[in-house]
Amino acid sequence: MAAADKPLSDLLDDVALKILMIEPGDLSIVGELLELIEKLLPGGAAADTPVVIQQMAAAFKGVLEKLIMGELADSAENYDLLGQCVIEMQESARKEGRPGAEIIARFCANMKQIGFSLEPEALVGSVNAAVTAPGDTKDAAIIEEKSAVVQAQAPAASEPGQGAIPDFLQDTDLLAGFIEEAFDHLESIEVNVLELEQSPDDMDIINNIFRPFHTIKGVSGFLNLKTINRLAHATENLLDDVRNGKRPMDSAVIDIVLTVGDALKSMVAGIKDVLQNGPANYKDTDISGFLVSITQLQNEGDGAAPVEVVSVSAPDSPPEVSESEEDELLPDETVAAVVPDKPAFAKAVSGSGAASLRAPQSQATSAARTAADSGTKKIGASIKVDVEKLDALVNAVGELVIMQSLVRQNKLVSRIADAKLTKDFSQLTRITSELQRTAMSMRMVPIKQTFDKMIRLVRDLSKKSEKKVDLVMEGADTEIDRNMVESIYDPLVHMMRNSVDHGISTPAERVKFGKPETGTVFLRAYQKGGSMMIEIEDNGEGLNTQKIRKKAIERGLISEADSLSDFELNNLVFLPGFSTADKITDVSGRGVGMDVVKKAVEKLRGKVEVQSQPGKGSLFLIRLPLTLAIIDGIIVRVGSERYIIPTIAIQESVHPEPKNYSTVHGRGGNLMVRGELVPIIKLYEKFGVSSTYTDPCEAIVVVVENEGRRRALMVDELLGKEEVVIKNLGGIDVPGVAGGTILGDGRVGLILDLAGVIADNTD
Amino acid sequence: MDAASAAQNTGQGTELAGKYLTFSLGNEGYGVGILSVREIIGVMEITAVPHTPDYIKGVINLRGKVIPVLDLRLKFNMEHKDYDERTCVIVVEVQGQTSPVQVGMVVDSVSEVLNVSAGEIEPPPSLGSSSETENILGMAKVKGEVKILLDVNRVVGEGLLQHLQS
Numbered sequence: 001m002a003a004a005d006k007p008l009s010d011l012l013d014d015v016a017l018k019i020l021m022i023e024p025g026d027l028s029i030v031g032e033l034l035e036l037i038e039k040l041l042p043g044g045a046a047a048d049t050p051v052v053i054q055q056m057a058a059a060f061k062g063v064l065e066k067l068i069m070g071e072l073a074d075s076a077e078n079y080d081l082l083g084q085c086v087i088e089m090q091e092s093a094r095k096e097g098r099p100g101a102e103i104i105a106r107f108c109a110n111m112k113q114i115g116f117s118l119e120p121e122a123l124v125g126s127v128n129a130a131v132t133a134p135g136d137t138k139d140a141a142i143i144e145e146k147s148a149v150v151q152a153q154a155p156a157a158s159e160p161g162q163g164a165i166p167d168f169l170q171d172t173d174l175l176a177g178f179i180e181e182a183f184d185h186l187e188s189i190e191v192n193v194l195e196l197e198q199s200p201d202d203m204d205i206i207n208n209i210f211r212p213f214h215t216i217k218g219v220s221g222f223l224n225l226k227t228i229n230r231l232a233h234a235t236e237n238l239l240d241d242v243r244n245g246k247r248p249m250d251s252a253v254i255d256i257v258l259t260v261g262d263a264l265k266s267m268v269a270g271i272k273d274v275l276q277n278g279p280a281n282y283k284d285t286d287i288s289g290f291l292v293s294i295t296q297l298q299n300e301g302d303g304a305a306p307v308e309v310v311s312v313s314a315p316d317s318p319p320e321v322s323e324s325e326e327d328e329l330l331p332d333e334t335v336a337a338v339v340p341d342k343p344a345f346a347k348a349v350s351g352s353g354a355a356s357l358r359a360p361q362s363q364a365t366s367a368a369r370t371a372a373d374s375g376t377k378k379i380g381a382s383i384k385v386d387v388e389k390l391d392a393l394v395n396a397v398g399e400l401v402i403m404q405s406l407v408r409q410n411k412l413v414s415r416i417a418d419a420k421l422t423k424d425f426s427q428l429t430r431i432t433s434e435l436q437r438t439a440m441s442m443r444m445v446p447i448k449q450t451f452d453k454m455i456r457l458v459r460d461l462s463k464k465s466e467k468k469v470d471l472v473m474e475g476a477d478t479e480i481d482r483n484m485v486e487s488i489y490d491p492l493v494h495m496m497r498n499s500v501d502h503g504i505s506t507p508a509e510r511v512k513f514g515k516p517e518t519g520t521v522f523l524r525a526y527q528k529g530g531s532m533m534i535e536i537e538d539n540g541e542g543l544n545t546q547k548i549r550k551k552a553i554e555r556g557l558i559s560e561a562d563s564l565s566d567f568e569l570n571n572l573v574f575l576p577g578f579s580t581a582d583k584i585t586d587v588s589g590r591g592v593g594m595d596v597v598k599k600a601v602e603k604l605r606g607k608v609e610v611q612s613q614p615g616k617g618s619l620f621l622i623r624l625p626l627t628l629a630i631i632d633g634i635i636v637r638v639g640s641e642r643y644i645i646p647t648i649a650i651q652e653s654v655h656p657e658p659k660n661y662s663t664v665h666g667r668g669g670n671l672m673v674r675g676e677l678v679p680i681i682k683l684y685e686k687f688g689v690s691s692t693y694t695d696p697c698e699a700i701v702v703v704v705e706n707e708g709r710r711r712a713l714m715v716d717e718l719l720g721k722e723e724v725v726i727k728n729l730g731g732i733d734v735p736g737v738a739g740g741t742i743l744g745d746g747r748v749g750l751i752l753d754l755a756g757v758i759a760d761n762t763d
Numbered sequence: 764m765d766a767a768s769a770a771q772n773t774g775q776g777t778e779l780a781g782k783y784l785t786f787s788l789g790n791e792g793y794g795v796g797i798l799s800v801r802e803i804i805g806v807m808e809i810t811a812v813p814h815t816p817d818y819i820k821g822v823i824n825l826r827g828k829v830i831p832v833l834d835l836r837l838k839f840n841m842e843h844k845d846y847d848e849r850t851c852v853i854v855v856e857v858q859g860q861t862s863p864v865q866v867g868m869v870v871d872s873v874s875e876v877l878n879v880s881a882g883e884i885e886p887p888p889s890l891g892s893s894s895e896t897e898n899i900l901g902m903a904k905v906k907g908e909v910k911i912l913l914d915v916n917r918v919v920g921e922g923l924l925q926h927l928q929s
Contacts, residue, residue: 395827641811687813729822730830731864734814740822740829748810748822748829 008049011039012090019083030064031266037061038283056089056107063116069289072115084110175275178219180384182228182268185212187449189261193254194455200249209257210239216264228267231287234294235260241298256293258456263290387482390442397439398725401432402746440725444479447525447534450489451476454496454523461500468507468518469500478525480532484624487604488534491597495536495620496521498594503540503618513615515539528648531606534622543612545569570610570618574598607755625738633724633741635749636702636715638683639691644724644741644751645713649704653718656696669696671712673703680712681757686736692716706754713757726751735759779901780881785910786853786870788836789844793870794877794903794910801854801865803873806846823867825854832867838918844871857916866919877910879903884912 018033040049040057049057063082066072088107095103111118192208199205217232235257241247267285274282407413408425451473462469480488504510504519511517522537545566552558552572564572573594601608604624612618633644634653652673660672661680669680680701684691693699693716701712724741738753783794784803809821809832818837822829832852836844849872856863887899900912 399827687811689811689813727829729812730828730866731859732812732815732819732822732831734812736814737812740810742824742827742829746824747808748824750810750812 008040008053008093011036012086012093015086015089019079019086022079028262028266030068031262034061034064034068035266035270037064050092052104053089053092056085056092059111059116059118060085060089063111063114065286066116078114081110081114172275175223175271178223178225179268179272179275181219182216183265185216186261186265186268187452188212190258190456191452193257193261194459196249197251197254197459203243206239206243206249210236210243213239225271227285227287228264228271231260231264231267231290234291238294238298247297247300252297256290256297260290260294263287385442387443390439394439394443394725397432397436398742401436402742402744404428404432405744406746441479443482445482445485446477447480447485448476450480450485450492451523451525453489454492457493457496458500458521461497465501466506467500467504469504470518470520471523472520473523475525478527478532480525480624484532484604487600488622488624491600491608491622492534492536494594494597495622496523499536499538499540499618499620503538503542505541532624534624535619536622537617537619539617542614542616542618543570543573543610544614545612548572567609567611570612573610574608632721633751634702634721635719635743636683636713637717637719638687638715639689641687641689642719642743642747642749643683643687643715644722644749645702645704646751646754647721649706649754651703651705651710653700653702654712655700656712658697661696671696671701673710673712676710678703678710678712680714682714683757684714684716686757704754706758709758711754711758713752724749724751777881779884779912780879783877783879783903783910783912784853785874785877786851786872787874788839788841788871792874792908792910793835794879794912795853795855795915796912797876799855799857799915801856804852804854804867805848806850806852806869820869823852825865825867828865830854830865830867832869833919834869835918836869836871855915855919857919868919877903877905879905879910879912 015033015036018029018036022029022033037057037060041054041061060082063072067074067078072078085107088103088110091103092107108118189209189212192205196202196205196209213232213236217229217236220226220228220232238253238256242249242253247253263285270283270285454473455471458469458471461467499521500519504521505513507517510519520539522535524533524535524537526533548569549558549564552569552575553560557572557575558564574597575595598608601622601624606622606624608620608622610618610620632647634647634650636643636645654671654673656671661669662672662677663669669682670677671680672678680696682694682696683689684694691699693714696712696714699714699716700718701714702718703710703712705711722744724743726739727741729737729740736753736756738751738756740748740750743749782797784797784800785792785794787793804825807823809823811821812819812831815821818833818835820832820834820837823832834843836842846869850869851873852867852869853873854865854867856865858864883903883905884901885904886901887896888902889896898914898918900914903910903912
C-alpha cells in the first residue's frame, strides 16, 4: 500500500476523511480507521511520528477498540468528538510534535467526553516514558495500551522463529490462494446469511454458511493463521449448535455471523497486505470480543444461565490459553476478558494475544488434515488468469473470426459448390462464434456481486435508522468489466447510503406525506447507448432546489442573477465546494461527499447526475463507459469511412423528404420527424471526411437519442448491424469517438460516442 | 530505451551506442533504438480519426489490437509522399500514461539494423529552435552516411500525449 510511505500529515488527513465517512453502526470503517491509526503507533509504518502523536494515536486506538467492543457508545456525537481529536492531532503534527498545553488539554477533554479517561500528563509525560521502559504511568488507559503492546511483543523476543513476524509466510503461493478463496467464502457467507434472514429454518442455507467457515478454519489452521483459525472455529462451533438444534437461528446469531464475517474479511485483507508489502505490516487482530459474544450465545443455547459479564470476577493472573486447548474454546477464561476492570482486561487481552502468537505444533498438524479434506474440494473450481493473457486470447479469437470470413469470401473458395464444404464452414462458424462468446465472457462479470453487497448495506442502514426500506434490484446480471467492479463499489455505497439515510424519511413522516410506510430504493443496471448505466432511485423526499440554490449562492458557486433549471440546480450537489457545507442535512440531507462520488465515477471516465422531484424522490444516474464491453451497433458509411452507432440509442432511420427538411439561415438543418423538429448533425462535416452526399434529402439520417436529446445523424448508407467489441484507440482520445472496433474485413471502424457528438455540436 | 533516456541527461555518446533500426525519409537517414521496435509491417488501410492533427494518420488493426499510426514525414513537417510498396510501418513500443503503448510510424522505407559505436555519435546540431532537435538523441556517422538517431519516446509518446492534453 502506498499509505506506508505517506508522510504523517497525509496519514492524519486520511484519518480525518475516514472519520467523516463513518456512520454509527458501521464497524468496518472503524476497523479501517484502526488500521490507519496503527500506522502512527510506535513501530508503525509512519516511522518519524513524534512521540506525542504516537501517544495520542494510542489513546485514539483505545477509544476505537472500545467502540468496537461496545464499551463506548457507537454514536454520531462520539465520532464528532473523535473528529475533533483528529484535528488536534493534526495541529500537533503541524507544530512538529510539540503541541502547546492547550491542544493537549483539548485533546484530553474530548477524549474524556467520549468516555475515555486521559490525563494531559500521560501525553506529555510519555515523551520520557516512551524512551524508558513502560513505566508506571498512573492512567489506566495508557497502561492498557502499553501493556497490550509490550506483552504482545514479548513472546516474539523470547521465542525466536515464531514471534511477531508471522510464520505463515513460508508458502506464499498457498497463502495467496487462501486469500482469494477466503474472500469468496466470506462473500458467500454474507449472501447466505441474508437469505437466511428470510427463511431462518432452512437447513440448507445454514449448511451453506457452516461449510465456508469450516473451510476457512481448516485452511487457516494449515497455514498457521491462528487468529483467523480461532475465530472461524468459534463461529463454526456456534453454527454447529444451530445445526444440531441446540439453539435457534435468531437475529443475534445472524448479527454475530455477519460481524465475524466482516472481521475475518479485514483480517484476510491484512494478510494480503502482509503478502504484498512484507511482514512488517503484520498485526494481530484482537478477537476476544467476538469469542466472548459467541461463547455467550452458545451458553444461552445450552440452556445455561446467561453469562453476566459483570458478575464474573476477574482472575488475578492473566488466563493462559494453553496450547493443547487452543482448539477448544474455554468459555470461562474468555469471558474474563471483558471484565471491565481495566488492568485485568488488558492482561486478558494481551494474554490471549500472546497465546495466539505461539504456534501449537500439534494443532497445526491436525488442522492440516482438516485442510486436506476441505481445501482440496475447492481447487479447480476457478483459476486465476492474468488479464493480459485474457486480452491476448480475446484478440486472437477476434482475428480468427475475421480470418475465417476472409477465407470464406475468397473468390476461389466461394466458387466451390460443395455441400460438404458449406456444411463444414457453417460448423466452423458455430465453433468460432462459441469460442468468441466464451472468450469475451471471461472478461465480464455480472454486477450482481456488487449489488448483493448492497442488500447488506441497506439492511444495516435501515435497521440502524429505524426506517423501513425495500431494496429492489434490477438488471443484476448486467455484465460489467471486471476492472470496473472494484472502483464502482465505493461510490455506489456512498450513494446508497445517501438514499437510505437522507432520501427516505422515517415511517411516521412518510405516512404524514401520504406515502406508504416502507420506502423503496431501486438499484438498476442496464446498458444504454454504449454505456453502462447504474441508477439509484428512491421514493423519498427529493432534493430541495430552493435550499440548494440558496446554499450555492452563499458559497459563491452561482450568482443571484444566474437562472438555472431545476436539473442544473440539483446537480450542483456534485460540486466540491458544495458538499463541504457544514449543515448538510439542511439541503435535504444530500451532498455529503457527492463530489467524491463524482470524482470516482469520472476516474472511470463516467458521469453522474441527479434528477429529483421534490416530495417524490430522486434518481441518481451513473453512466459508465463500456471500455471493453461488447455493444450492438449499426455500421454506417460516410464517404470511405465507416462508423458504428450504438443500436440502443437509435430510434429510427429515414430518408428525409424535402418538405420535412428546414434550415435556419441556410445552416443548421432541422428535420421534422413524427411531428418533432430534430436538429441534423452532418457526420461528414463533423468528422471532416468527404461524403457521397451533402444534401440530407439524398442521404439517409439516423435518428438517435442520448440523454433526452434527439438528433438526426446524416450518413451515406447503412451497412448492417453487428456486435462489436470496443477497443481503445491506443492512446488517442477524441470527442465524439468512444473507441474503435475491428470490422469484418479486418479494418478498424470507429464507434461513435453520441454524447460527444451531440455535446460538441451544441457548443 | 533506458540507454536512450540516460543519454538525454548526460549527453554522452557512450550510452547511445548500440543497435539501431535505420530507415529513410526522403534523402535523410534515421535510426531508432532496436529495443523499442516491435515489428515492421507493410502499409495497410488506415482508419482516419477525426479531430486529430495531420500527422496522426489514424488507427490500424494490428492482429486484433487497435494502434495509432503517425506519419513521420508529416510529424517532421516534411513534404507528403504517396505510400508505395516500399512504405513501411515501424511499430514501436513507448511508455504511455499508465502502461506501454504500441504506435506505428509510417516511413518511406526501412534500411537495415546498424551497430553504432560511441565514437560514431555526435551531439544533435542546433537548428535554432530547440523544439526541432529535442526529438534527436544524436547524429551517427556510419559508413560515410549520417543517421539521425531519434528519441522514440519523444517523437511518438509525447506527440500523442501532447495531443491528448490539448
